[in-house]
Amino acid sequence: MSERAKTVLGISFDELHARYAARILKLCLGYTGDYAQAQDLTQETFIRVWQQLPAFRGTAQSSTWLYRIAVNTCLNHLRQAKRRPVDPLLPQHEAQLPDAPDPTGEAVQQLYRCISQLPETDRLIISLVLDEQPYAEIAQIVGVSEGTLRVKIHRIKHQLTSLYQRHG
């Protein structure tokens, strides 16, 4: 693994995983509202990162690049999930469950559920805002102008807080 992991920028897969795995998992939790699915998506994101790492030329920041892969992975998964709403748990998922009980409190679970009720791209944007990513970077990840993004964020914040108050 370590041979292939180094890129021209000297960023290794292990470094990327250590630095971003928790953030990507939260992003996926915001998307799905479901811990097991979020774990799957995080792993799939890193598989794609692994596959794409040798091609990464550093035209974007490593975080922007990684978040974009996570976003595309999540959106691709949701499309499939809509067609096939119930995926059976596979043995490798079940094996992880006893070690991964509900990791957060009810309030956080409620927050994840509220985020997952927003439109797909709004989930991504607000998850990145909650994670305090700079607006310029979020705009790059999503592929919109910073001005448009600010308008969106303003609206999504209102939507999310009212959703949370309604269900909280």
Add this chain to the structure above:
Amino acid sequence: MDEFEDLKKLWQQSPVPVAPVDTQALRRANATHQQKLERTQLRGAILLLLTAVYLIYLGFFSRISFQAMTTYVAIVFISLCCIGQAGIGLYLYYRLRSIDVSAPVTAHLHQWETYYAFRKRLIRVNMPVYYLLLNGAFALYFIEMLGLLPITTRLVVLVLYVGWMLFAWFVLGQRSLRREEGRLNGIMANLRTQQAQLGSD
């Protein structure tokens, strides 16, 4: 926006245990549409290449010897058809692999639309040409093969052959193309939805 600041704190304070990456298991379990499209092309190309190798072995390196030159020409043509089609499959695989999953939505959608347009053009030209050349080569092959058989058997073989070719064209081929088109349209429809959501404010 105090309420939102509270939500932000809640989000940031929530610890989430991260599992190590199990690449092998996930590759099997979570194949995306893109991976399925890639695999279909790669698998098809490999099978065609193996077919070509087998035919060349059979025609030129095995103990079987044919009487007519047309049979050898047919074997070469059929093999070339297979190799050509395998080359196209490998090129499509390369094109699919080149689609950048880390691109923003608009750029990502554009890549898929370009691929889709290319694939449509290719199907329009490539499939009829492939079938014509392949059947032409088989016609040459049959000159010797059917010449040895009685007329009734010739007719039976020809009916079976034509039946199989029609089945391959109208049923298997069309089904495979419909499945491929469904996957491509699924990907693009999803990206268009995302694009619409991004441009909705």
